[in-house]
Amino acid sequence: MALASSISAVVPTRILDRSEVAHDVILLGIEAPDLVKKVRPGHFAMALLPGRQAAGVALGIYEAHGSRCSLLFFLAGDRTRRLGALRVGERLDIVAPLGNGFDCEGAQRDIAIVAGGVGIASVLLPAQRLLARGARVRLFYGARTAERLVEAERFAAEGCELLLATDDGSRGYHGLVTDLLAREEAPERILACGPTPMLRAVSAYAQERKIPAQLSLEEAFGCGVGGCWGCVVPIVRTSAQAPSFPPSEADGSDVVHARVCAEGPVFWAHELRW
Amino acid sequence: MVDSAKLDLSARIGSLVLPYPTVGLSGCYGSGAEFAPYVDLARLGAVVLKSVTRRPRMGNPTPRIVHTPAGMLNAIGLQNPGIDWYLQHDVAKFAQTPCATIGSVAGFSVDDYAYVCERLAARNEIAAIELNISCPNVAHEGETFACDPDLTARVVRAARDTTDKPLIAKLSPNVSDIATIARSAVAAGADALAVVNTVRGMAIDIVQRKPRLGNVTGGLSGPAIRPIAVLAVYEVARAVAVPIVGQGGIETASDALEFILAGASAVGIGTANFADPRAPITILDGIIEYMVQRNVRSLRELVGAANTGFANINQVEGDEG
Numbered sequence: 001m002a003l004a005s006s007i008s009a010v011v012p013t014r015i016l017d018r019s020e021v022a023h024d025v026i027l028l029g030i031e032a033p034d035l036v037k038k039v040r041p042g043h044f045a046m047a048l049l050p051g052r053q054a055a056g057v058a059l060g061i062y063e064a065h066g067s068r069c070s071l072l073f074f075l076a077g078d079r080t081r082r083l084g085a086l087r088v089g090e091r092l093d094i095v096a097p098l099g100n101g102f103d104c105e106g107a108q109r110d111i112a113i114v115a116g117g118v119g120i121a122s123v124l125l126p127a128q129r130l131l132a133r134g135a136r137v138r139l140f141y142g143a144r145t146a147e148r149l150v151e152a153e154r155f156a157a158e159g160c161e162l163l164l165a166t167d168d169g170s171r172g173y174h175g176l177v178t179d180l181l182a183r184e185e186a187p188e189r190i191l192a193c194g195p196t197p198m199l200r201a202v203s204a205y206a207q208e209r210k211i212p213a214q215l216s217l218e219e220a221f222g223c224g225v226g227g228c229w230g231c232v233v234p235i236v237r238t239s240a241q242a243p244s245f246p247p248s249e250a251d252g253s254d255v256v257h258a259r260v261c262a263e264g265p266v267f268w269a270h271e272l273r274w
Numbered sequence: 275m276v277d278s279a280k281l282d283l284s285a286r287i288g289s290l291v292l293p294y295p296t297v298g299l300s301g302c303y304g305s306g307a308e309f310a311p312y313v314d315l316a317r318l319g320a321v322v323l324k325s326v327t328r329r330p331r332m333g334n335p336t337p338r339i340v341h342t343p344a345g346m347l348n349a350i351g352l353q354n355p356g357i358d359w360y361l362q363h364d365v366a367k368f369a370q371t372p373c374a375t376i377g378s379v380a381g382f383s384v385d386d387y388a389y390v391c392e393r394l395a396a397r398n399e400i401a402a403i404e405l406n407i408s409c410p411n412v413a414h415e416g417e418t419f420a421c422d423p424d425l426t427a428r429v430v431r432a433a434r435d436t437t438d439k440p441l442i443a444k445l446s447p448n449v450s451d452i453a454t455i456a457r458s459a460v461a462a463g464a465d466a467l468a469v470v471n472t473v474r475g476m477a478i479d480i481v482q483r484k485p486r487l488g489n490v491t492g493g494l495s496g497p498a499i500r501p502i503a504v505l506a507v508y509e510v511a512r513a514v515a516v517p518i519v520g521q522g523g524i525e526t527a528s529d530a531l532e533f534i535l536a537g538a539s540a541v542g543i544g545t546a547n548f549a550d551p552r553a554p555i556t557i558l559d560g561i562i563e564y565m566v567q568r569n570v571r572s573l574r575e576l577v578g579a580a581n582t583g584f585a586n587i588n589q590v591e592g593d594e595g
Contacts, residue, residue, distance in 0.1 A: 010312050010552060048550050055346055055548040079341065095312065095551060220339040222348065223548045225312075227304035229324070229353050230339035244363070246355030249330045257332055257353055262308075 008098050008225070010048070011035050015090050016068055021150045024075040026084040028092070033067035035096055041126035042101035042216055042266050045071065046224040048093040049082050057083055058221045058261070060122030060193070061097065069096075072121040072151065098224055099265045100241070102214050104129040108188035113160070114140045114202050116177055116194025120151055122216050123193050124158070131159045138163055138187065142177025142198070146170035178202055186211060190269075194218070203269040213269040219260040226262030233260055239271035278562050282572035285319060285540035287517050288440030288465030290402050292319030292374060292540060295561070295573055296530070296554045299521055299544035300324055300378040300404060300444075301350065305364070306371045312551035316372040317558060319540055322468075323368070325380035325406045328390055330356035334411060335488035340477045345498030345523070346545055347475055349411040349489035352380050357390045365397050374401040376442070379433070380409055387429045392436035402439050405429060405464075408446035408471035410493045420446035420471070423458035434463030442519065444468035445510070447499070452506050453513035466517040468542065470506045473499045495545040497523040504532050511537020512583040525553065527560020534561075534573065535580035 017029035039061050046056035057079050062072040075084045086092055104126050111130050113123050120141060130137050142165040143149045149164055149171055156162050164172030165180045173180040177194075178201035190213035192202045199215045206213035222230035237245050237256045241263040245256045255273045258264065285295040298306060298321040306321035315321065333353025340347040354360070368375040377400040381387040387405060395403050407419035407429050419425045420443075430443055443459040445452060447470040456467055472493025477486040485491075503522020511518055520538025523545070524530050530541040546553040561573070570576060578584030 008311055010550075055341055055545070056550070077341075078343070093550070220337045220341070222339045222346065222545075223302070223304075223308070223551075225304075225308050225551065227308040228302055228339075228348070228548070229333065229350050230348055232333065232336060232338065232353070246330055246359040246363070248332045249356075255332075 007038050008096055010093055010095055012091060012093050015086050015088050015092060018086070018088055021072070022147050025072070025148070025150050026075065027062070027070055027072050028083070028086065029068050029070045030092060030094070031067055032069045035069055036064045036067060039064040039069065039097045039125070040101040041104050041129050042099065042122060043097035044099050044122070044265060045094040045096035046098065046221070047071065047083055048095065049079060050086070051082065055222060056095065056224060058224050062121045062124055064125060072118070074118045095224065098261060100263070102126045102191050102216070102266050104133070106189055106212070108212070109135045110188045111135050111137050112140055112181065112187035112190045113137060114177060114181060114190060114192035114194065114198070116142045116198040117144075117148070119192070119194030119216070119218075123191065124155065126191055127155060127160055128158060137161070138184070140165070140177050140181045142166070142180070142194070144168065176201070178205060181205060190214070192216065200274070203272065206269050214266050215269055215272070216266045217260050217264055221261055224261045226259055229259060231260040232257035233264070233267065234273040235267060236271045236273060239268070241267060241271065276566055276569055276571050278566050280571070281562060281565055282574070283558075283562070285517065285573065287402055287442060287519070287540065290374060290440045294319040294558055295534070295540040296558050297322060297519060297540055297542045298547065298554060299542040300406065302544035302547055305368060306373070306375065307367070309547065309551050313555050318373045318554050320374040320376050320401065321371060322376045322404050322542070323378050324354060325352055325378040325409065326354045326357055326360045326390060326394065327352055327380050328357055328386045330354065330359065337486060337488055340486045340492070342477060342494065342498065345494050345496030346548070347477055347487060347492035347494050348472070349487045349492035351411050351489060352409055357393055361393060361397065365399050368399040375399060376402045376404055378404045378406050380406040384428045384432045388432035388436050391433040395437035395439045400439070402442060403433065403437065404442040404444055404468060405433055406444050408444050410446070410448065410472055410474045410491070411489055417446055417448065420444070420455060421449050423454050426455050427458045427462040430459050430462035430464050440465040442466040442468050444471055445506070446471050447502055447506050447522070448474050453509050456510040456514045460514045460516050464516065466519060467510060467514070468519045468521060469510050469538070470503050470522050473502060495523065497525055499523045500529060504536050507533050507538050508536040508581055511578055511581055512585060515585040524557065525549065527557050527564060530557050530561060531564060531576070534576050535578070537578040537581045537584050539577050
């Protein structure tokens with residue numbers, strides 16, 4: 001799998017459209033024709049914020065079509081609020097595409113995509129790719145409340161079967177999306193993106209049933225391009241994502257710290273040692 | 275008006291002459307290659323590589339990064355493959371870097387520093403050695419060296435005995451009198467000083483009621499620490515007559531010029547690369563613009579120009595030359 005960093009660049013874009021799809025959830029459309037050609041499912045971008053900020057913001061690339069990409073994000077802190085304050089016509093520079101992305105080319109035809117919260121931003125492109133290949137795609141999607149289940153209808157319109165869960169029971173299953181996953185017919189393959197506790201539960205479920213599962217991890221980034229080793233995760237040294245990693249300090253241990261931004265953000269569940 | 279193409283932007287670090295004063299900093303800049311898609315590395319003075327130790331290190335648990343207002347806490351914990359693997363697999367690649375590559379050595383004993391320094395400095399790909407005696411993120415030991423003038427001297431002297439290549443000692447801001455440490459490092463043979471490493475700090479998650487960093491404490495970088503770093507450069511430049519690589523929260527050319535006017539011959543760019551990987555180039559271009567507008571032909575005219583007690587390194591170099 002080629003590293004996206006070899007094709008990534010600082011991309012100057014312009015805001016084409018901006019909508020608040022739910023309270024404090026922003027969808028920004030950006031003009032980036034060259035980027036559309038390079039983006040693969042699961043890639044992410046580092047948005048370079050206007051004004052003085054100590055770091056960019058890592059965001060999943062939500063849509064990529066024609067000359068437009070989009071970024072979907074929650075207003076969670078000062079940096080995302082600055083990003084959310086951008087208006088149509090303003091400039092936004094991003095570093096993209098980054099990361100390895102999901103492998104959507106497997107032979108399996110019954111796929112479960114598991115998304116939690118803002119993780120939804122990274123799974124539209126893989127859903128579209130899998131549907132185009134003729135797969136059955138079930139979207140297991142969990143959020144705190146019904147209002148926070150943003151863009152669910154978009155996934156349905158694309159052809160996904162929706163299985164929704166909310167923490168407060170205001171829509172769909174009342175409880176964790178991973179509990180909902182366990183109650184349904186097992187898929188042949190899983191793609192997941194969301195908070196770490198959700199990914200751990202998906203990982204446990206998948207390994208128990210020997211279902212191949214790819215997890216797109218969340219971790220606090222420094223540079224986002226592999227230069228600072230701030231965003232690591234323990235993986236098996238012989239993993240596909242760590243073909244030439246040095247041994248770890250613990251004698252006899254086969255576990256190494258891989259960079260989520262560079263070797264990931266997508267890892268096979270069975271290769272993680274977290 | 276001076277012609278921008280004829281400006282002398284060079285900075286000297288011992289026998290090493292950097293064509294530009296801007297340096298990508300250790301731990302922030304990978305091996306340089308990670309940033310090659312975004313900047314022309316040939317327009318950097320040098321890249322300081324990530325620190326390497328005698329043995330491989332897994333580094334600290336995550337989270338290793340916490341964003342703070344106007345800054346960033348990190349606690350990576352010197353994750354690195356160890357000097358054996360590094361020499362065998364990584365160093366040869368640095369020959370392709372289109373600017374000077376400065377090796378960074380970290381350790382837990384005086385002997386560690388000497389051992390790793392000797393092996394690393396022996397390689398042609400490495401133009402100079404930075405002694406990272408000030409990492410705040412490795413269980414008590416890492417920063418001890420830069421907080422004690424005697425230990426600083428012992429590390430520098432032991433490293434000095436292993437190589438003739440330029441040696442840079444990276445100092446900590448977490449000391450009561452940085453000038454004393456600086457004098458000690460220079461007396462022991464340091465050719466230059468990197469001023470400063472990160473400021474110790476921490477952040478607490480009030481919902482979970484626990485520290486945000488996996489390592490509990492970390493090092494603060496970014497614009498939040500810039501005035502602290504400018505003062506440190508100012509004080510060190512009055513105490514010793516060796517080149518200083520000023521660093522700590524530099525984001526723009528005006529930030530870089532503050533360090534230069536305080537007494538830095540070169541400037542390091544670390545965290546700013548995370549906000550915009552083009553930062554080293556926009557900073558260099560801004561320095562050039564400043565010089566052209568003010569008819570300054572050589573950057574050396576600016577070094578220490580705001581520091582009345584500056585221990586004039588240009589004069590010292592002239593005497594030696």
